[in-house]
Amino acid sequence: MSAEPPGRRGSAVDRQLARAREWDELVARVRSLGPGFADFLRPPRLESLLPAVGTGTLAMVNVTGRRCDALLVEASGVRTLPLPDLDAQEVGERVAGHIGRLGEVDDAAARVRRTERRALARPSFGSFHDHHTAKRQLRAAEEDLDARLLDDLRWLWEAVAAPVLRAAASHRVWWCPTGPLGFLPLHAAGHHDGSGRSVLDRAVPSSVPTLRALARARTEPSGGADRMLAVAPAADPPLPQAAAELDLLRRLLPPDRLTVVEGADATRERVLCELRDHRWAHFSCHGRQSLLDPSHGGLLLADGVLTVAELGAHRFDGGFAFLSACMTATGGIELADEVVTLGAGLHYAGFRHVLATLWSVDAEAASAFAAELFPALVTAGRLDPARTADAAAGALRRLRDAEPERPSRWAAFTHTGP
Numbered sequence: 001m002s003a004e005p006p007g008r009r010g011s012a013v014d015r016q017l018a019r020a021r022e023w024d025e026l027v028a029r030v031r032s033l034g035p036g037f038a039d040f041l042r043p044p045r046l047e048s049l050l051p052a053v054g055t056g057t058l059a060m061v062n063v064t065g066r067r068c069d070a071l072l073v074e075a076s077g078v079r080t081l082p083l084p085d086l087d088a089q090e091v092g093e094r095v096a097g098h099i100g101r102l103g104e105v106d107d108a109a110a111r112v113r114r115t116e117r118r119a120l121a122r123p124s125f126g127s128f129h130d131h132h133t134a135k136r137q138l139r140a141a142e143e144d145l146d147a148r149l150l151d152d153l154r155w156l157w158e159a160v161a162a163p164v165l166r167a168a169a170s171h172r173v174w175w176c177p178t179g180p181l182g183f184l185p186l187h188a189a190g191h192h193d194g195s196g197r198s199v200l201d202r203a204v205p206s207s208v209p210t211l212r213a214l215a216r217a218r219t220e221p222s223g224g225a226d227r228m229l230a231v232a233p234a235a236d237p238p239l240p241q242a243a244a245e246l247d248l249l250r251r252l253l254p255p256d257r258l259t260v261v262e263g264a265d266a267t268r269e270r271v272l273c274e275l276r277d278h279r280w281a282h283f284s285c286h287g288r289q290s291l292l293d294p295s296h297g298g299l300l301l302a303d304g305v306l307t308v309a310e311l312g313a314h315r316f317d318g319g320f321a322f323l324s325a326c327m328t329a330t331g332g333i334e335l336a337d338e339v340v341t342l343g344a345g346l347h348y349a350g351f352r353h354v355l356a357t358l359w360s361v362d363a364e365a366a367s368a369f370a371a372e373l374f375p376a377l378v379t380a381g382r383l384d385p386a387r388t389a390d391a392a393a394g395a396l397r398r399l400r401d402a403e404p405e406r407p408s409r410w411a412a413f414t415h416t417g418p
Helices: 006-031 046-053 088-121 125-167 179-183 211-217 240-252 268-275 308-312 342-348 363-377 385-402
Strands: 057-063 068-074 077-082 172-177 204-207 225-232 258-262 278-284 286-288 298-301 304-307 318-324 351-357 413-416
Touching: 046 057, 046 068, 046 211, 057 125, 057 179, 057 211, 068 125, 077 125, 088 125, 088 179, 172 179, 204 385, 211 342, 225 240, 225 268, 240 258, 240 278, 240 363, 258 268, 268 278, 268 304, 298 308, 304 308, 308 342, 318 342, 318 363, 318 385, 342 351, 342 413, 351 385, 363 385, 385 413
Parallel strands: 057 172, 172 204, 204 413, 225 258, 225 278, 278 318, 318 351
Antiparallel strands: 057 068, 068 077, 286 298, 298 304, 351 413
């Protein structure tokens, strides 16, 4: 291949420089349009973001091979809190083990469903034996997950949560983990033995993808209506909690504040359209996440998956959303810092308060959380999103107190928002 003539190379460079100058001039013209455009394409100013935390503390936990710290963001400024007991290699090992054990539980649950269908279709000693064996394997996988998760929660308390809470300005805390630490339930860190040494006993915890997202979520919604959109598509395997959660919402909300979209009507187009006209939303459906391509994870509706990418392409004006589905707060493993989760996507798209799950939860656990949550949010037939953080923390404490040895059933539920 012959080299490009010097004159032509010069012309290409000149064209690129001209485009760069034109771009700079256009940006300068936009910024000169008025105070509302002064920061166009600039990163947000720190002083404009600090009020987002109010009287609370946002802890951005940085994990690197050289050192680990928490940046404590408060209305007065930003402080650095060294975390000497947090180690990047240990974070990676614990997260890998946690993801592996979650996969073993999911695989064992799938075997239980397969062997149950086989035993019902062809009853025999062999099919019943296989089903019984599958159930024993599922119990063993769940027991191993819970035992190791309790150890992870104690470690998170000592290495991260306890130092942060000692230094925090108040009991209102937002967690903003980076890297693989986002796969672990920092909001549930602690010794769940009645000693009170846990985040749930000492704080009202939430998660947030970025400080800027928290600042944006402080704006009250102005569009839509104070109505709940309840989405419950037909599911395979069936979701027993869907009917229970719809019944709960019908008892708490009057008909003029509740729109139910279920079965074959719960299509992606219908749901996206309804989300624009409702400030509150509740999804009872299957969720899935691709750890290698998280933007393609999403909610399984009647005609396919409503993905993170699709939600991110829209703008809503919502106050509350509960994703009663599996893995809706789970991101990807290759670009964990990018916080590509369904819950974060809905939050970015305009829903100020979002409840989601870090891993697969069974129907009984989902129904129990909803039963604890919604009565604390609804008064006189109207839902108050501003109480979401307190209501979620209270629901988690009550579920934890009922089954402290089973964190896999309650620690998955997370709140994102102000």
